[in-house]
Amino acid sequence: MKSLVVYSSQTGNTKKMADAVFETLTGEKEIYAISDAPDPDGYDFVAVGFWLKAGKPDPKSSEYLEKIGEKSLFLFATHGASQKSVHAENAMNHAKNLATEAKVVGMYNCQGEVAPKILEKVRAKPEPPVWLADAPSATGHPDESDIDELKHIVSALTV
Numbered sequence: 001m002k003s004l005v006v007y008s009s010q011t012g013n014t015k016k017m018a019d020a021v022f023e024t025l026t027g028e029k030e031i032y033a034i035s036d037a038p039d040p041d042g043y044d045f046v047a048v049g050f051w052l053k054a055g056k057p058d059p060k061s062s063e064y065l066e067k068i069g070e071k072s073l074f075l076f077a078t079h080g081a082s083q084k085s086v087h088a089e090n091a092m093n094h095a096k097n098l099a100t101e102a103k104v105v106g107m108y109n110c111q112g113e114v115a116p117k118i119l120e121k122v123r124a125k126p127e128p129p130v131w132l133a134d135a136p137s138a139t140g141h142p143d144e145s146d147i148d149e150l151k152h153i154v155s156a157l158t159v
Contacts, residue, residue: 001027002042007049008034008061013078013112013142014049020147021047021076024154034060040068046102047074047154050095051112054129055087057095065098073102074157076150078112080138081131108153110146111138 003025007018015033022031025047032038040046046068050061057065057077075095081087088109096104114135122128142150 001044003027003029003045003047004038004040004043005029005031005047005049006034006037006040006064007031008051008058009049010051010058011113011115014051014076016142017076017078017108017110017147017150018047018049020150021049021074021154024151034064037064040064040071043071045072045074045105047076048095048099049076049078052077052079052081052088052091052131055091055094057091057098061095062098065095066100068099068102070101071103072105073099074105074154075099075107077109078142079109079131080111080114080135082134082137083110085131085134087131105157106153108150110150111141113138113141 005018005022007014009015048065050057079088092107092109119135122132
């Protein structure tokens with residue numbers, strides 16, 4: 001099986017998770033930042049990691065997810081919201097719906113520490129985003145337990 005891990009990361013949070021996914025996968029595998037990612041056609045399994053913008057996968061990840069054909073797909077994301085929030089759940093479902101032809105074999109999301117510049121920017125908005133209240137608890141994430149949980153999920157995948 002030939003596997004591809006693709007990630008979009010602004011602060012290093014999603015890259016940290018992508019590295020963990022890559023490390024856990026066996027067999028022939030490659031990892032790329034989304035800006036350098038190859039066409040997914042030559043792979044059996046694709047894992048796509050992203051950050052959230054306005055409750056959806058970031059624009060580059062959204063575009064890439066739409067290109068994934070009939071492949072086994074694993075989705076993972078970092079965000080400022082609580083891990084089990086409606087905001088996070090909706091974003092993961094949105095990502096799943098972008099890859100209409102793929103067989104989604106698993107998903108994982110966790111909080112990721114939000115950059116101070118982003119926090120400053122969203123606090124200045126007339127209507128701050130719903131995840132802002134959860135952002136303080138994202139400090140230090142993804143942490144070792146987040147990474148361990150992700151690795152456990154990836155190692156249990158059957159693709």
